[in-house]
Amino acid sequence: MSVVYNRVALIGLGLIASSMYWAIKRAGVAVEVTGYARSEQTRETARRIGLCDVVCDSAVEAVKDADLVVLCVPVGVMGAVAADIAPHLKDGCTVSDVGSVKKSVIEAIAPHLPEGVHFVPAHPMAGTEHSGPESGFDTLFDNRWCLIVPNGADEAATERLETFWQALGANCERMDVEHHDQVCAVVSHIPHLIAYTMVGVADDLRRVSEREVIKFSAAGFRDFTRIAASDPTMWRDVFLTNKEATLEILGRFTEELFALQRSIRTGDGDQLFDYFTRTRAIRRGIIEAGQDTEAPDFGRGKPQ
Template identity: 75%
Template sequence: MTAPLYERVALIGLGLIASSMGHAMKAAGLARSIAGHAKTEETRAAALEVGFCDAVFATAAEAVKGADLVVLAVPVGAMGAVAAEIAPHLKPGATVTDVGSVKQAVIEAVAPHMPPGVHFIPGHPLAGTEHSGPRSGFATLFENRWCLLTPGAADPAAVARLRALWQGMGANVEEMDPAHHDLVLAVTSHTPHLIAYTMVGVADHLRRVTESEIIKYSAAGFRDFTRIAASDPTMWRDVFLTNKEATLDILGRFTEELFMLQRAIRMGDGEMLHDYFTRTRAIRRGIIEAGQDTAAPDFGRTKAPDA
């Protein structure tokens, strides 16, 4: 039997990503034991019941003791406080990583607390569903998805080990500069989520359309918006506040494109609209060809308590 990559892993925060990591690590034999921490007793009990953790603890400090790998899976805005709490209890030589969708702000919040000899390797798995909580995870969430690492000057052996973990869970792994990561994610994730929240908000405020009509006549496009807008509000609040510059930059570019389309519609410029939609359809085809359009199974059953 192949030895596990990590003897003991600590998951701090037990939502969709952490629970999916727990399931995936157990399925592939990547960790000998998995400890977990969440703020609420309800979440901790659910993690034990589902079985992706071997032990759970009421404090993050207790959970990380003796851990070879610590995964910070809490909202981005809480990363700094958690890092300060666990720092005195980290095992020398341990690796600390995170799964936040913003990297520069996480590095600024976490890195100052890391003691000498601990390897801090920020990460971000590009995977998820609109569901959250300890019951929403599943072992195949990361298969053929990308995990971006922003290791900076971290120890190459520690980086290689973490890379092997993600690959063992089915992910493709790439390294990236933190600032570039935040810009890329502002395009591919953050701004689209903001637009989805906005579109659902427009429908909510459009008093000429009743709530029953919105639900009854939802077409595919609006259903997709509502699915995206169902994502965890605490997580997305922190994302927008911590990736402010990149998101505002991309949002400004989106507004310029929207004005251009408005003008084309107003002027009846069918040729411009057809050319624009043809170019954008090619991007969709590229996503499908890259295998990044596989819908995640609907394993979510509950809304998450705060991690």
């Protein structure tokens, strides 16, 4: 693999940035990677585990001479970081991000960037329930999708960013801003909100103890707890900034849920059976698309 960007700066050193660093090293697509995190403790951890070639004490220092700057911070602080680094960006460099929401992130970042800097928003759709600088690994993006939302960006700069993400293992797809936020509300944001809610309800019941919920979780509940253990700051910002699309999908969800609730109340077995049959086909599609394995129980090993 040849070098795509001479110097890459990663701002924010959590799960995504740390995985990017290890994947960049695996692929050899950058000569030098600088990193910055707001928390001193995170910077210390990064230095200790060799995360980034240079860990800088300011974002301004990290972006100096960078050909690609990737903002890997929570969606809610993207604008402030962009304002901070903007005067120090190299002419002709590309600025990108990894935010789960695109409309509000673009609105937050774009106004700060000077002429001559290419802004190519991106969203690698990969993650685990872990967070922080030590949670990254070099295969996180393999065979996952990275959505590229050029929003009018320079074509050469966009293609270069796509080459970069492909080298990190991802498949790229371009999408427009509104559609991106809609798709993500369905496949990611609302599933997370529902999982959080289910776990919250279970935590809150008086007649069924938390001990019981944990003990008997393998019966279905457990599948919700993984995504409900995701980073709270990241998810708070997602819902605050993708309000319109999440509220719309949420409306559809409660509508369907009420229809099923009604079928339960009235004892309409045919309606329930038909609904439960229809949903099986989607699972089959996901396995065929290589986005999960067919192994029962997620191919999970025997618990200890």
